[in-house]
Amino acid sequence: MEKTLIEKCQKGELEAFGPLYDQYLQPIYQFIYFKTHHRETAEDLTSQVFMKAIKAVVSFDPQKASFKTWLYQIARNTVIDHYRSFKGTQVLEDAWGVSDKADVERDVDFQMKMEAVEVYLEKLKPEHREIILLRIWGGHPFAEIAEITGKTEAACKMSFKRVIEKLRDDLTPLLILLLTIQSL
Amino acid sequence: MKPEFQSILDALYKLDPQLKEKEEALVKILGQLQKATPDFKVNPQFAENLKEKLFNVSVEVSPKPKMEVLLDDEGRVSLWLRRIFYPLGGAVITVGLVFAILLSEDQLIELTPQSIDGVEVITLSDQAFGPLAHSGTSEKVEVDSVPAISTQEEGLIELVDAQVSESMIETSLPILEPRAITTYHYNYEGEPLELPENVEVYKRLSTPMATPVFNNFLDSLGFGLMNLNSLESLNIENIRLKQDKNDYVVELDFNRSQISLFSDNDEWLSQEVELAELPDERTVVNISNVFLNLYGIETKSYGAPTVEHYERNNPELFSPHATVIYPIVLDEKIAYQAHGIPVGLTVEVDVPRRKIISIQGLRTEQFERASYQAVSDWSDIEAYLEKAGNDLFHYHFEEGAQDQAIDLKLGKPIQVLMQVYNDEYLGDPLLTPALRFPVLSEDDYAPDYLFVPLAKELLESDMTQRFHPPILPIPLSEPPSIQPAVLNVVPRTEPKNSIPILTQDDENVAATTSIADVVDADDSDPQIMSDEGGVQASPPDGM
Numbered sequence: 001m002e003k004t005l006i007e008k009c010q011k012g013e014l015e016a017f018g019p020l021y022d023q024y025l026q027p028i029y030q031f032i033y034f035k036t037h038h039r040e041t042a043e044d045l046t047s048q049v050f051m052k053a054i055k056a057v058v059s060f061d062p063q064k065a066s067f068k069t070w071l072y073q074i075a076r077n078t079v080i081d082h083y084r085s086f087k088g089t090q091v092l093e094d095a096w097g098v099s100d101k102a103d104v105e106r107d108v109d110f111q112m113k114m115e116a117v118e119v120y121l122e123k124l125k126p127e128h129r130e131i132i133l134l135r136i137w138g139g140h141p142f143a144e145i146a147e148i149t150g151k152t153e154a155a156c157k158m159s160f161k162r163v164i165e166k167l168r169d170d171l172t173p174l175l176i177l178l179l180t181i182q183s184l
Numbered sequence: 185m186k187p188e189f190q191s192i193l194d195a196l197y198k199l200d201p202q203l204k205e206k207e208e209a210l211v212k213i214l215g216q217l218q219k220a221t222p223d224f225k226v227n228p229q230f231a232e233n234l235k236e237k238l239f240n241v242s243v244e245v246s247p248k249p250k251m252e253v254l255l256d257d258e259g260r261v262s263l264w265l266r267r268i269f270y271p272l273g274g275a276v277i278t279v280g281l282v283f284a285i286l287l288s289e290d291q292l293i294e295l296t297p298q299s300i301d302g303v304e305v306i307t308l309s310d311q312a313f314g315p316l317a318h319s320g321t322s323e324k325v326e327v328d329s330v331p332a333i334s335t336q337e338e339g340l341i342e343l344v345d346a347q348v349s350e351s352m353i354e355t356s357l358p359i360l361e362p363r364a365i366t367t368y369h370y371n372y373e374g375e376p377l378e379l380p381e382n383v384e385v386y387k388r389l390s391t392p393m394a395t396p397v398f399n400n401f402l403d404s405l406g407f408g409l410m411n412l413n414s415l416e417s418l419n420i421e422n423i424r425l426k427q428d429k430n431d432y433v434v435e436l437d438f439n440r441s442q443i444s445l446f447s448d449n450d451e452w453l454s455q456e457v458e459l460a461e462l463p464d465e466r467t468v469v470n471i472s473n474v475f476l477n478l479y480g481i482e483t484k485s486y487g488a489p490t491v492e493h494y495e496r497n498n499p500e501l502f503s504p505h506a507t508v509i510y511p512i513v514l515d516e517k518i519a520y521q522a523h524g525i526p527v528g529l530t531v532e533v534d535v536p537r538r539k540i541i542s543i544q545g546l547r548t549e550q551f552e553r554a555s556y557q558a559v560s561d562w563s564d565i566e567a568y569l570e571k572a573g574n575d576l577f578h579y580h581f582e583e584g585a586q587d588q589a590i591d592l593k594l595g596k597p598i599q600v601l602m603q604v605y606n607d608e609y610l611g612d613p614l615l616t617p618a619l620r621f622p623v624l625s626e627d628d629y630a631p632d633y634l635f636v637p638l639a640k641e642l643l644e645s646d647m648t649q650r651f652h653p654p655i656l657p658i659p660l661s662e663p664p665s666i667q668p669a670v671l672n673v674v675p676r677t678e679p680k681n682s683i684p685i686l687t688q689d690d691e692n693v694a695a696t697t698s699i700a701d702v703v704d705a706d707d708s709d710p711q712i713m714s715d716e717g718g719v720q721a722s723p724p725d726g727m
Contacts (some may be wrong), residue, residue: 010666026226033224043230055477137221167213
């Protein structure tokens with residue numbers, strides 16, 4: 001079905017992009033929101049992603065990657081482009097990597113929810129963080145995460161395991177502290 | 185434990201069974217992470233708007249094309265376009281095209297435009313562009329030395345802010361038909377604006393596309409009929425490419441670094457259109473936006489697009505194509521032509537068919553900037569408004585009516601850039617700062633906006649050379665209703681000693697020509713505009 005829609009798009013029948021848009025809008029928006037922490041920014045970048053996609057669908061090559069991988073790669077690059085404007089020599093892939101959070105617009109409710117885990121998620125490598133967030137926040141199975149990230153499923157699982165172990169080491173003292181406070 | 189955690193844990197245990205011993209800690213970690221899950225539902229309104237933006241237009245898309253110039257095995261002769269050059273592909277063309285020559289069995293030359301983001305402005309020294317006002321002699325022509333004339337088709341009256349040179353006097357000069365004149369009186373009752381001491385004037389930097397590789401390539405071409413090598417210093421100035429699908433033609437102007445695209449068929453001329461079914465202006469802009477996006481034409485450096493010439497509510501004026509203009513914006517000022525139409529990337533849209541008819545003005549957005557003395561006294565602006573109603577651009581004539589001056593109320597102005605030609609219309613025009621007053625009063629003939637130049641030199645030039653009561657023909661039996669003043673018109677390409685006369689019927693021809701004979705008794709050779717619009721040579725004696 002998806003293949004047929006893409007072929008139609010590539011023949012210039014752009015109406016066929018409609019079902020693809022419906023299918024991918026929510027996950028792409030979610031993916032970007034995880035990285036930007038700000039609704040308006042996520043909407044802006046999501047718009048850019050789909051405009052780029054509809055423009056470039058004629059050049060999409062299914063031999064090289066799935067449409068999903070391709071679309072997420074556009075989203076990933078769009079976010080990176082967005083954070084290129086931030087100062088510093090480090091290449092930023094998302095808002096997590098911005099050292100001075102005052103530079104980043106963030107939703108208030110996002111900030112509140114992040115209180116307990118933000119400092120730990122920030123420490124992760126962007127690709128590891130992406131896997132954690134896609135699996136736990138996004139609920140994507142590992143096979144799908146592999147498709148999104150362009151890695152193998154086994155590699156995604158291994159990354160996930162290492163991250164969880166690291167978080168266990170980092171988070172356990174916090175959890176103990178929280179439990180202690182609750183018991184007081 | 186939440187059920188979704190189990191599959192995660194199972195995956196972890198498969199990788200490392202020892203982790204099972206730490207299940208309690210792992211579940212807590214997962215719980216903590218999940219607790220932090222943000223609300224990421226897409227706003228339905230956003231989803232709908234984006235979908236509309238993407239899909240409420242259906243623009244025909246051609247498969248990924250590119251231009252290839254292929255040589256035969258001997259590296260000669262066969263130059264052909266396998267497909268159309270990826271129309272405008274890449275983005276706004278940069279200073280040069282990159283020609284990648286891949287030498288293989290078939291030699292391939294591929295044009296790969298590079299893109300640039302935004303506008304580049306180079307600052308020059310003060311007044312680097314020379315005089316802003318149109319140059320010419322300072323000699324003014326009094327009306328009694330002017331032969332009788334009338335307007336002529338094809339806009340031969342050039343109503344410009346220029347003085348009439350001696351050479352112009354020797355040529356024919358148009359004069360206006362004997363009709364009542366409506367002039368305007370502009371009133372601005374708002375607060376004066378703070379005026380700067382200096383203003384920045386801009387001029388487009390037109391750097392020719394780099395063509396040495398292509399020119400060198402010419403040396404290797406032979407066409408059988410002629411040896412191109414025999415011509416020295418042969419340069420490519422432009423290329424015209426035609427698509428075998430969609431009928432688009434792309435023209436590359438190497439000297440001006442410009443790409444134009446237009447449809448090579450005129451189906452849109454003959455289509456029947458139901459006005460009620462036509463989309464609104466927003467959709468017209470969307471049609472244009474989608475097309476530009478499809479072909480990688482970047483519009484970030486332009487201002488918000490506007491739709492011109494789209495009279496869908498007026499069947500008499502309606503044309504099935506509308507013009508979308510993405511205006512040039514420099515230092516937050518939008519650029520306009522002198523008549524109020526924005527200057528910039530211009531896209532003609534076949535609205536009923538939702539296709540693009542043409543793209544023009546796609547150029548490298550590089551400009552030079554120079555500082556000039558500004559109008560610093562608001563009273564100078566007021567004086568300008570006082571006289572601007574005498575601008576030939578703005579008044580109109582009406583048969584059988586009385587002369588009148590209409591008061592027009594002006595709204596608060598904004599600063600913009602106005603296109604001004606200096607240096608005898610050569611090269612690209614200057615973009616000079618101006619105040620753009622909206623005309624609030626309704627009048628069928630009044631302009632929508634009044635532009636007041638902020639460069640002192642231009643304002644003074646207009647005041648002394650442009651705003652004068654119109655030249656009227658002098659009736660034989662009555663004195664003129666308005667005293668004639670300095671003539672301020674420039675004929676474009678009239679032959680020497682010819683007097684153009686535009687009339688609507690033979691009676692007018694006779695009448696006007698009679699006046700001409702009275703006012704000017706020299707041996708001019710007038711031309712007469714026929715009813716069909718053609719220009720006829722008049723008899724040697726003038727009638």
